[in-house]
Amino acid sequence: MVRLISLLVGAGFVFVLALALFFTAKDAIQNPAPHTAEHAFHQHPENIHLSSAGFFGKFDREQVQRGFQVYKEVCAACHSLKYVAFRDLQKIGYSEAEVKAIANQWVIEQPSVNPETGEVATRKNLPSDHFPSPFANEVAARAANNNALPPDLSLMTKAREDGSNYVHALLMGYRDQPAELLREFPDAKTPDGLHYNPYFANLNIAMPPPITSDGQVTYTDGTKATKDQMARDVAAFLTWTAEPNLEARHAAGVAAIIFLLIFVYLTWGAYQNVWRNVKH
Amino acid sequence: MSFPWAKHYEPKQPLMRWMDEKLPLPRLVYNAIGAGYPVPRNLNYFWNFGVLAGLALVVQIVTGVVLAMHYAANAGVAFGSVESIMRDVNAGWFLRYAHANGASMFLAVVYIHIGRGLYYGSYKAPREMVWLLGVVIFLLMMATAFMGYVLPWGQMSFWGAQVITGFFSAIPLVGETIRVWLLGGFAPDNAALNRFFSLHYLLPFVIAGVIILHIWALHIPGSNNPTGVDVKGEQDTVPFHPYYTAKDGVGVGAFFLVFAFFVFFSPNLLGHPDNYIEANPLSTPAHIVPEWYFLPFYAILKSFTADFILPAKLWGVLAMFGSILLLFFLPWLDSSPVRSANYRPTYRWFLAVLLIDVLVLGYVGGAEATARNVMMGQIAAGYYFAHFLIILPLVSAAERPRPLPNSITEAVLAKHGGTSPAQTAMAS
Numbered sequence: 001m002v003r004l005i006s007l008l009v010g011a012g013f014v015f016v017l018a019l020a021l022f023f024t025a026k027d028a029i030q031n032p033a034p035h036t037a038e039h040a041f042h043q044h045p046e047n048i049h050l051s052s053a054g055f056f057g058k059f060d061r062e063q064v065q066r067g068f069q070v071y072k073e074v075c076a077a078c079h080s081l082k083y084v085a086f087r088d089l090q091k092i093g094y095s096e097a098e099v100k101a102i103a104n105q106w107v108i109e110q111p112s113v114n115p116e117t118g119e120v121a122t123r124k125n126l127p128s129d130h131f132p133s134p135f136a137n138e139v140a141a142r143a144a145n146n147n148a149l150p151p152d153l154s155l156m157t158k159a160r161e162d163g164s165n166y167v168h169a170l171l172m173g174y175r176d177q178p179a180e181l182l183r184e185f186p187d188a189k190t191p192d193g194l195h196y197n198p199y200f201a202n203l204n205i206a207m208p209p210p211i212t213s214d215g216q217v218t219y220t221d222g223t224k225a226t227k228d229q230m231a232r233d234v235a236a237f238l239t240w241t242a243e244p245n246l247e248a249r250h251a252a253g254v255a256a257i258i259f260l261l262i263f264v265y266l267t268w269g270a271y272q273n274v275w276r277n278v279k280h
Numbered sequence: 281m282s283f284p285w286a287k288h289y290e291p292k293q294p295l296m297r298w299m300d301e302k303l304p305l306p307r308l309v310y311n312a313i314g315a316g317y318p319v320p321r322n323l324n325y326f327w328n329f330g331v332l333a334g335l336a337l338v339v340q341i342v343t344g345v346v347l348a349m350h351y352a353a354n355a356g357v358a359f360g361s362v363e364s365i366m367r368d369v370n371a372g373w374f375l376r377y378a379h380a381n382g383a384s385m386f387l388a389v390v391y392i393h394i395g396r397g398l399y400y401g402s403y404k405a406p407r408e409m410v411w412l413l414g415v416v417i418f419l420l421m422m423a424t425a426f427m428g429y430v431l432p433w434g435q436m437s438f439w440g441a442q443v444i445t446g447f448f449s450a451i452p453l454v455g456e457t458i459r460v461w462l463l464g465g466f467a468p469d470n471a472a473l474n475r476f477f478s479l480h481y482l483l484p485f486v487i488a489g490v491i492i493l494h495i496w497a498l499h500i501p502g503s504n505n506p507t508g509v510d511v512k513g514e515q516d517t518v519p520f521h522p523y524y525t526a527k528d529g530v531g532v533g534a535f536f537l538v539f540a541f542f543v544f545f546s547p548n549l550l551g552h553p554d555n556y557i558e559a560n561p562l563s564t565p566a567h568i569v570p571e572w573y574f575l576p577f578y579a580i581l582k583s584f585t586a587d588f589i590l591p592a593k594l595w596g597v598l599a600m601f602g603s604i605l606l607l608f609f610l611p612w613l614d615s616s617p618v619r620s621a622n623y624r625p626t627y628r629w630f631l632a633v634l635l636i637d638v639l640v641l642g643y644v645g646g647a648e649a650t651a652r653n654v655m656m657g658q659i660a661a662g663y664y665f666a667h668f669l670i671i672l673p674l675v676s677a678a679e680r681p682r683p684l685p686n687s688i689t690e691a692v693l694a695k696h697g698g699t700s701p702a703q704t705a706m707a708s
Contacts, residue, residue: 002609002612002613003612003613003615003673006606006609006613006668006669006670006673007669007670007673009602009665009669010665010666010668010669010670011669011670013599013602013661013662013665013669014662014665014666014670015588016584016586016588016595017583017584017658017659017661017662017665018658018662019586019588020583020584020585020586020592020658021655021658021659021662022586023585023586024585024651024654024655024658025651025655027651028651028652028655032651033650033651055545083360083363083367084367088367151557154363155363155556155557158548158553158556159553159554159556159557160553161553163553201566242556244367245366245367245373248373249373249374249377249544249547250544250545252374252544253540253541253543253544253545254544256540256544257537257540257541257544260533260536260537260540261537263533263536264530264533264534264537267526267529267530267532267533268530268533270526270529271526271527271529271530273526274522274523274526275523275526275527278321278518278523279321279692279693279696280321280322280323280518280692
């Protein structure tokens with residue numbers, strides 16, 4: 001009885017699936033999927049080989065500091081970094097006094113209240129504060145950016161596929177829309193106010209090119225600030241903001257793997273020893 | 281509940297004798313996973329995965345309890361509280377990555393454990409109850425994993441919850457009402473997040489309870505083995521301790537090596553980048569996909585694209601739940617008296633096809649819904665149901681199994697070089 005019901009139920013599911021397969025095939029022949037510009041022109045980022053990648057990867061502190069400088073002077077005008085606190089900067093090599101100064105001199109102040117009147121006010125940043133948002137709220141952010149919302153950058157390199165490479169590729173990826181694209185897809189012309197960038201998912205990004213010329217930032221460590229260098233450095237910085245404990249994780253991982261290899265070796269020996277007289 | 285030759289617990293120390301009279305807990309452990317449990321001597325490494333699954337549950341409970349001390353189940357702050365665990369809690373990154381990857385490890389180990397049961401016929405008499413309880417554990421695990429994935433309140437958390445609870449709206453007439461009642465609102469929000477957290481904390485302990493029943497039911501007939509032949513005498517078994525505790529030790533080490541690779545070097549490989557974007561009900565991700573361990577079932581759901589008497593969506597939901605529920609009937613669908621597929625020349629080929637089939641479903645579940653992928657999924661889903669509901673009952677009735685060894689010991693000795701039945705009788 002169970003088997004009879006099972007055959008009927010099985011035949012039922014298979015029949016409905018066969019029906020679905022037939023209609024899918026028919027539909028695919030009658031209305032072939034349109035070839036889209038996103039499909040044809042989207043590009044994957046190339047590897048920038050950050051020092052933090054790989055089993056023994058560590059942050060290049062000078063590079064991360066340069067990246068912070070790029071964030072401070074270029075990105076911070078529009079992008080928040082809300083999960084990172086000023087005090088965290090000590091982990092990339094700034095001293096306590098330097099962090100205090102960076103927080104104190106940060107252009108955007110921390111929202112607060114006037115301690116006497118209770119009115120809304122702002123105050124200077126402290127090392128314990130998180131980076132303040134450049135806009136009071138989403139409406140203000142959109143109003144200032146042609147109705148686009150600049151995303152928070154704290155987790156950007158983990159929130160995109162191949163994030164660290166993506167940030168670099170996106171920053172370097174602005175160009176004129178290729179003529180072949182317009183020839184093949186006349187409807188896919190980049191709308192006014194957007195910018196063509198083959199690394200962005202739908203090819204048209206609202207953010208105007210942020211890194212426009214060599215020397216846009218003057219690095220304090222004397223490194224030549226080419227466009228590519230700045231894009232690399234800020235990608236390294238955002239890799240750190242997304243995963244500040246990466247070095248501790250790698251170090252613990254190497255120790256754990258060594259420990260476990262010894263553990264497996266010893267348990268294997270114990271296993272051989274216990275079973276030496278039993279065929280199995 | 282064991283073989284007559286099982287060793288008996290005899291406490292020698294006065295304290296242990298006193299304990300045994302008042303509360304024979306050491307006796308229980310001795311008989312369950314100690315020297316008092318005789319186990320077939322020929323188990324291969326696939327028999328490690330039950331212990332590994334239990335261990336994975338312990339890892340999940342320990343890391344989860346500590347994470348719950350720092351996590352805030354409120355839609356306004358949940359995402360931020362996870363970030364504070366990652367950045368400010370001592371070793372918080374380790375706890376969270378161990379818990380998130382631990383879920384994947386748990387499911388991976390359980391899939392191998394289920395596959396082992398399918399191949400060696402562990403679901404057949406007299407172990408039907410072990411199998412049924414196992415399917416219950418699997419269902420509870422799926423529910424727990426799904427609700428856990430919602431807690432970080434990222435984009436995939438939110439939209440995954442939206443899609444999964446949407447299944448209930450496929451029920452005719454009352455579906456939408458049930459969905460709203462389950463969610464505590466019209467869309468996933470604070471009410472849903474809170475109840476998911478509550479249940480996510482509760483269900484692992486229910487799983488632990490069912491595992492106890494699962495092991496209890498197992499100990500009545502004793503463990504199956506790669507030949508599928510019943511234990512005939514003392515020479516066929518060894519005591520669980522020290523023989524299988526030693527062997528499980530090796531398995532545990534290998535398990536943690538793989539686990540450590542993910543936690544320390546690729547902690548986000550199995551996750552989705554979109555879940556590092558905070559939940560936003562106004563922005564739908566381009567591709568909503570579940571975690572890898574649900575992809576085959578998601579592919580089955582998506583394969584039903586045609587209305588036939590019932591709407592396509594309802595077919596999809598019925599089929600997806602049916603694809604797991606049919607496992608409950610497996611012991612009665614397979615009428616072959618032979619357990620191990622090693623001795624089932626036809627059936628083992630179909631099992632190999634099933635393995636590839638499930639991998640194809642997994643691929644389709646995560647891939648873009650192009651016509652090619654959808655059609656591949658429909659064929660694979662068709663085979664999945666055909667395998668269990670049509671092929672298995674027919675093949676098990678028609679198949680001529682290969683000759684079975686007379687005993688476990690004979691099979692073991694044959695493997696170690698030609699032996700005669702006389703030697704078998706003398707071997708111990």
